[in-house]
Amino acid sequence: MEDNLNIRQILEWYVTAGVDETFGEVPFGLEAPKPKVVEPPKPMLTTRAEDSTKPRAATTDLAQATISACKNARDICSEVSSLDELKRLVESFDGCALKLTANKTVFGGGNPNSKVMLIGEAPGADEDRIGLPFVGRSGHLLDKMLQAVGMDRNSCYITNVLPWRPPGNRTPTDGEIAVCLPFLKRQIELIEPDVIVVLGGSAANALLDNEEPISRLRGKWLEYKTPKGKIIPVLASFHPAYLLRNTAQKAKAWVDLLRMKQKLMQ
Ligand code: URA
Secondary structure, eight states, X not given: OHHHHHHHHHHHHHHHTTOOOOOSSSOOOOOOOOGGGOOOOOOSSOXXXXXXXXXXXXXXXXXXXXXXXXXXXXXXXXXXXXXXXXXXXXXXXXXXXXXXXXXXXXXXXXXXXXXXXXXXXXXXXXXXXXXXXXXXXXXXXXHHXXXXXXXXXXXXXXXXXXXXXXXXXXXXXXXXXXXXXXHHHHHHHHHOOSEEEEESHHHHHXXXXXXXXXXXXXXXXXXXXXXXXXXXXXEXXXXXXXXXXXXXXXXXXXXXXXXXXXXXXX
16 A cells, blocks of 8 residues: 555656656656756655655656756757757757657747747647647747737747647646757857747746746846856747637737837847
8 A cells, every 4th residue: 555655656756747658667758857856756655664765766767867868968059050050969869758759850940040039838739740830820820920010930030948849738847848948048049139039938937947927927028148148138928829818918919029129129
């Protein structure tokens, strides 16, 4: 009974970490929460013979794999000097298990020479099928939003925090975000935008490393500091998928894009 409880806790922890498929007896998935939150679950009940302070081997292996994948991503990113090189590197990267279930690697699109960079969360089903960011329903709305302020895909660069679709569009885990973040950060360094617009809370939290809800971040000028110390103004706005469900908020998103344009002219 006590053992059953512990096994259930560990399984629940795996599910929380994003593991949704078993491929074999030995864990090899690379997604897990950020190192700071990776802790083996503390058993509620332990037998006397069991040392409850000792992490289970499988749990620590998973956390360790995530830590090395993050380091690997950071290291290899620092070696590339062009967007094409970075794209090839992301396509050949095997440190994120999301790639196993995705059809395509979805890198950034639009104009790499633009001064505006838009960042979403992760590809959806259409993006995964086509291999380009924001080409589904959210993308169509994004096109209309850009049009409303006199812009289009040629006047901005569009990318996502994650280059692979999480199965069933589930929320990405902290571990998946941590592993893929170096790719986004390197894109920012290579594009050198004057303004970044983060679309939705997930992208905002990932880039700005905070946990504020989008309702608190939206419409404010925030800052992102590149690894080399350059400060880039960041505007958080609503994700188009949210606007499709909450059409009354579209006016606020329109105001956000106007503010972004105004900033570019300063
Ligand atoms: N939602 C996103 O965040 N990004 C896409 O590319 C598509 C939908």
